[in-house]
Amino acid sequence: MSQFAAENLTCVRGGRAVFARLSFSLEPGTALFLLGPNGSGKSSLLRMLAGLLRPISGRLTWEGQPISDDPEAHGARLHYVGHHDAVKPVLTVAETLHFWARLHGGDSESRVQQAMERFAIKRLADVPGRLLSAGQKRRVNLARLIAAPAPLWLLDEPSVALDKASVKALEAAMAQHRAEGGLVIVSTHAEIDLPEATILRLDDFAAPSQVAA
Amino acid sequence: MFGLQNPTKFLKFAKLVGPWLAGSTILLIGSGLWFGLFNSPADYQQGETVRIMYIHVPSAWMGMFAYSVMAIASAIALVWKHPVADHLARGSAPLGAAFTLICLVSGALWGKPMWGTWWVWDARLTSMLILFFLYLGYMALAGAFDDPERGAKASAILAVVGWINVPIIKFSVDWWNTLHQPASVTKTAMPSIDPAMLLPLLLMGVGFTTFYATLLLWRVRAEILATRIRNIRLAQIHAEGA
Amino acid sequence: MSRFIELLRRELRLALRQGSDSMMVVGFFVLAVILFPFGIGPEPGILARVAPGLVWVNALLAAMLSLDRLYQGDYEDGSLELLILTPAPLELLVAAKVTAHWLTTGLPLMAASPLLAVFLNLDATDLGVLLLTLAVGTPTLSLIGSVGAALVLGARRGGVLISLLVLPLFIPVLIFAVGAVDAASHGFPWTGQLAILGAILLGAVPLGLYASAAALKQAAE
Numbered sequence: 253m254s255q256f257a258a259e260n261l262t263c264v265r266g267g268r269a270v271f272a273r274l275s276f277s278l279e280p281g282t283a284l285f286l287l288g289p290n291g292s293g294k295s296s297l298l299r300m301l302a303g304l305l306r307p308i309s310g311r312l313t314w315e316g317q318p319i320s321d322d323p324e325a326h327g328a329r330l331h332y333v334g335h336h337d338a339v340k341p342v343l344t345v346a347e348t349l350h351f352w353a354r355l356h357g358g359d360s361e362s363r364v365q366q367a368m369e370r371f372a373i374k375r376l377a378d379v380p381g382r383l384l385s386a387g388q389k390r391r392v393n394l395a396r397l398i399a400a401p402a403p404l405w406l407l408d409e410p411s412v413a414l415d416k417a418s419v420k421a422l423e424a425a426m427a428q429h430r431a432e433g434g435l436v437i438v439s440t441h442a443e444i445d446l447p448e449a450t451i452l453r454l455d456d457f458a459a460p461s462q463v464a465a
Numbered sequence: 466m467f468g469l470q471n472p473t474k475f476l477k478f479a480k481l482v483g484p485w486l487a488g489s490t491i492l493l494i495g496s497g498l499w500f501g502l503f504n505s506p507a508d509y510q511q512g513e514t515v516r517i518m519y520i521h522v523p524s525a526w527m528g529m530f531a532y533s534v535m536a537i538a539s540a541i542a543l544v545w546k547h548p549v550a551d552h553l554a555r556g557s558a559p560l561g562a563a564f565t566l567i568c569l570v571s572g573a574l575w576g577k578p579m580w581g582t583w584w585v586w587d588a589r590l591t592s593m594l595i596l597f598f599l600y601l602g603y604m605a606l607a608g609a610f611d612d613p614e615r616g617a618k619a620s621a622i623l624a625v626v627g628w629i630n631v632p633i634i635k636f637s638v639d640w641w642n643t644l645h646q647p648a649s650v651t652k653t654a655m656p657s658i659d660p661a662m663l664l665p666l667l668l669m670g671v672g673f674t675t676f677y678a679t680l681l682l683w684r685v686r687a688e689i690l691a692t693r694i695r696n697i698r699l700a701q702i703h704a705e706g707a
Numbered sequence: 708m709s710r711f712i713e714l715l716r717r718e719l720r721l722a723l724r725q726g727s728d729s730m731m732v733v734g735f736f737v738l739a740v741i742l743f744p745f746g747i748g749p750e751p752g753i754l755a756r757v758a759p760g761l762v763w764v765n766a767l768l769a770a771m772l773s774l775d776r777l778y779q780g781d782y783e784d785g786s787l788e789l790l791i792l793t794p795a796p797l798e799l800l801v802a803a804k805v806t807a808h809w810l811t812t813g814l815p816l817m818a819a820s821p822l823l824a825v826f827l828n829l830d831a832t833d834l835g836v837l838l839l840t841l842a843v844g845t846p847t848l849s850l851i852g853s854v855g856a857a858l859v860l861g862a863r864r865g866g867v868l869i870s871l872l873v874l875p876l877f878i879p880v881l882i883f884a885v886g887a888v889d890a891a892s893h894g895f896p897w898t899g900q901l902a903i904l905g906a907i908l909l910g911a912v913p914l915g916l917y918a919s920a921a922a923l924k925q926a927a928e
Contacts, residue, residue: 266612267696302792305928328794336785342724343717354713355793393785543921595875602872609862618925619858623872626854626918630876633907637879644886 255280256404256435261310262459263296269459270296274310276452278437280403281430283446286439288454294439295335297454298408301437302332314404328357330404335412337393341382345373345392348381349399356400367398371421386413394422397429405429407438419444470547472689479682486679493672501665508659514578519665521571523673524564525589528596531561531677535603536628539621548692549685551617554624555607556684560677562600568593588642592635599627613695710795711803718807728773729811733819736769740823751828758827759837759888766816766841767877770848773812774873775866777804777856778923787860788927797920801857805849805915813845836891836901840884843904850908850915851876857922879907 257277263270270293278284286294299305301312303319303326312319319326339348349367353359368374371391381389390413397405405426411419423445426436438444469475501519508515535557542550572590573583584590607620722728743761744754781787790800817838824834855873859865887900 266614266699267692268699299928302788304788304791324794324796327792330792332788332792334785334788336783336788338785338789340721340780340784340786342721347720351713351717352789355710355790355795357710357794595878598871598875602868602875605868605871606858606862609859609864609868611863615861615925615928619862619922622854622918622922622925623858626914627876629914630879633879633910634875637882641882641886 254278255315257313258301259311259313261297261300261307261312263293263300263305264308265293265296271454271457272459274452274454274457276450278435278450280433280435283426283430283436283438283449285446285449285451286437286454287451292454292458294454295408298332298406298437298439299334302330302406303327304332329402330406331356331397331400331402332406332408333393333397333410334408337389339381339384339389339392342380344378344380345384346377348392349395352396353399356396356402358400363401364399367395370398370425371395371418387415387418390414391418391421394425397425403434405434405436405438407436409440409442410438411440411442411444470545470549472548472692475549476686476689479686483679483682483686486675486682490672490675490679493668493675497665497668497672499665500668505661505665506659511579514575515662517571517575518662519669521568521575522666523669524568524571525593526670527673527677528561528565528568528593530674531557531564532596532599532628532631534681535561536624539624542617543621543625549689551621552685552688552692553681554621555617556681556688558600558604558607560680560684562597562604564673564677565593565597565600569597586642588639591642592638595634595638596631599631603627613692708799710793711799714790714800714803715807718804719810722807722811728776729815732769732773732812733815735772736765736816737819737823739765739768741826744826754826755828755830755892758824758829759833759885759892761827762820762823762837763840763844763881763884766820766845767848767874767881769816770812770845770852771870771873773808774852774856774869775859777808777853778860778926779856779865782860782926787923791924791927797923798916801853801916801919801923805846805853805919808853809846809849813841813849816845817841830892833888833892836897837888839901840887840904843901843908844880844884847880847904847908847911848877850911853915853919854922857919857926860923860926880904883907 254277257275259275261274262272263274270291274297276284286297288294296305300307303323306320314326314329338352343351345368346364349364350359353364365374368377371394373388373391373395376384376388376392381392384392390410394410410422414422419442426438426446430436436446436449438446438449469478497519501516505516507513535554538550538554538557541547542554569590572587572593576585576587576590577583603620603623606623607616610616610619740761743757747753747757778787781790791797793800820837820841821834823829824837829837852869852873855869855876858872859868862868883900883903887897887904890897890900
C-alpha cells in the first residue's frame with residue numbers, strides 16, 4: 253500500500269475543468285515534481301492535496317485512509333508553502349517560527365534553532381518581519397518545514413525570490429527529509445534539483461474544453 | 466428532489482410549469498383585485514383606505530416567505546452543492562426585497578390616513594424594514610466578488626445566519642414596541658377580518674405566491690443560461706490561450 | 708486548548724505592537740458621543756435621558772470599525788491558509804481571534820464609558836447597569852462581527868459591506884441593552900433584559916464560531 257495516493261482527481265475552478273482524472277501514488281522517501289504551463293492547475297492541485305480545496309470528484313488517501321475522514325489529522329502530517337509567506341511585520345523571525353511550530357503541535361527550541369541555521373536566518377532571529385527582504389521572508393516560511401516535523405511537504409514554487417545559496421539549502425533540506433522517509437511534492441518554474449523525482453505533467457490531465465453546468 | 470437539482474431538467478420543468486403559473490397569477494390577482502376593490506365592504510373605521518390591505522398584507526407574507534425560500538435553498542446549496550439551489554436563493558432575494566419594499570411603501574400610504582403620518586414605529590413595519598436591510602446585505606454580498614462562486618457561497622452562509630436571527634429580531638422588536646407604544650396602535654394595523662374581506666385577501670395571497678413562483682422560475686432560468694454562456698466564453702478564452 | 712492560548716497571545720502581541728487600533732476605536736467612541744451635546748443641546752435632563760442609547764449606538768459603530776482588520780491581514784499574507792491547516796478545530800482558532808478582538812475593543816469601550824457617563828450626566832447606578840450590559844453585550848458584537856468579517860474576505864469594498872451585513876443583526880443586542888439601562892433609570896427591574904442579553908450571547912457563541920469557520924474555509928478555497 254502506498255503512503256499517499258490520489259485517484260481520479262478532478263478540479264473545477266470558476267466553471268472550468270482545470271484537470272481531470274489525475275492519479276498518482278507515492279512511497280515513503282519519494283518526491284513528485286509538478287510541471288505545466290500557467291493555468292494548468294499546479295497551485296490548485298497542491299491546495300487540493302493540502303485539503304484547502306475540495307476535489308469535485310476523486311479521492312485522496314493516506315496509508316489507505318481517505319483524508320476527508322479526518323482533515324485535522326491530515327493537517328498535522330503536512331506542511332504547505334504557498335505563494336504568501338505568512339510573516340507578520342511586527343513579529344520577529346524567532347517569534348514567527350515558534351508560533352507556527354507550536355500551532356502545528358511540536359515546538360522545541362533546538363528544532364527552531366536548527367531550522368534557522370538551515371536557511372541561514374539565525375542572525376535575523378530578532379529582526380521584525382517588516383525589515384525582511386522578499387527572499388528572507390521566503391526563507392522564514394521555508395524554515396517552518398524544519399521547525400515542526402511533518403512527513404508531507406507541499407511546496408508551491410518554493411524557489412521564488414531565493415538566491416542560489418538558499419535554493420541549495422532547500423535542496424539539502426528536501427534530500428534529508430526524503431532520507432528520513434518523508435514525502436515532497438513541488439511545483440516550480442525554476443530549476444530545483446530533486447534527484448529521482450517522479451514527474452507529473454499537468455497538461456497531460458487537462459480536461460477537454462468542456463462546459464460544466 | 467425529482468431530479469430538479471439538474472439544471473437541464475429544471476429548464477424543462479420551468480418551460481412546462483411556467484405558463485400555468487403565469488396564467489393562474491393573472492386569474493387570481495385579477496379576481497382578487499375585483500373583489501378587493503369593488504366587491505367588498507369598506508371598513509367602518511378606516512373607510513375605503515382599508516383596501517390597501519389587499520396589497521400590503523400579501524406583500525408582507527411574500528417578503529417573509531421569499532426570505533425563507535432563500536435561506537432554505539442556501540442551506541441546500543451549502544450542504545449538497547446543488548447548482549439550482551444556488552440560483553433559487555439568488556433569484557429569490559431581489560423578489561423578496563421588492564415585495565418587502567412594496568409592503569413598506571403601501572404601509573406608509575396606509576399610515577398617512579390612519580395615523581396621520583407616513584411612518585410609525587409599529588412592530589410589524591419595523592420588522593419589515595429590518596428584513597429589507599437583510600435583503601440588501603445579502604444582495605450586496607452576493608454581488609461583491611469577482612468570482613461568482615465565491616459570492617454564492619458567502620451569501621449562502623449569510624442567508625442561513627440571517628434566517629436564524631430573524632425570529633430573534635422579530636421578538637426583540639415586538640418587545641421594544643410594547644415598551645414604547647400604546648398597544649392599541651398595533652391592533653388597528655390589522656383589523657379583525659370581515660368574511661367578505663377574507664376572500665379577496667386569500668385570492669391576493671395565493672395570487673402573489675404564484676406571481677412570485679413565476680418570476681422565480683424565470684429568474685432561475687435566466688441565471689442557468691447566463692452561467693452557461695459564461696462557461697462557454699471561459700472555455701473559448703482558455704482554448705485560445707492553450 | 709494550548710493552541711487557543713498560543714493564537715490569543717499572538718493576536719494580543721500583534722495588537723500591542725501595531726498599537727493604535729484600540730486607541731483609535733476608543734477615540735472614535737468618545738468623540739462620536741461628545742458630538743451629540745452639540746447636535747441636540749447640552750440640557751442635562753435630555754442628555755441623561757438619551758445617554759444609554761447614545762453610548763450603545765456608538766459602541767456598535769466603534770466595534771464595527773475594527774472588524775474589517777480581524778481576518779483581512781491573515782487573508783492577505785497567507786496566515787489564514789496555515790491557520791486552516793492547523794491540526795485543531797478551526798472554531799477553536801476563531802474563538803481565540805474573537806476573544807482577542809473583544810479584549811482589544813469591547814473591554815476598552817467599557818473602560819471608557821464611565822467618562823462618557825460623566826459627560827452625559829448619567830448617575831452611578833445607571834452607569835453600573837450600563838457597564839453590565841456592555842460586559843454581556845459586546846462579546847456578542849465580536850462574535851456576530853466575526854462572521855461578517857470572514858464573509859467579506861476578498862470582496863470589493865469589504866469594509867463598508869461589513870456594516871451592511873452586521874448592523875441589522877446587532878439590533879436585538881441594542882434593544883435589550885438599552886432597555887435594561889432605561890428600566891434601571893426608571894426604577895423598574897432590569898435583570899430580565901440582562902438575562903435575555905446573556906441568552907443571546909450563549910446563542911451567538913456556537914452560531915458565530917461555526918459560521919465564521921465555514922466562511923473562512925470558503926474564503927481560502
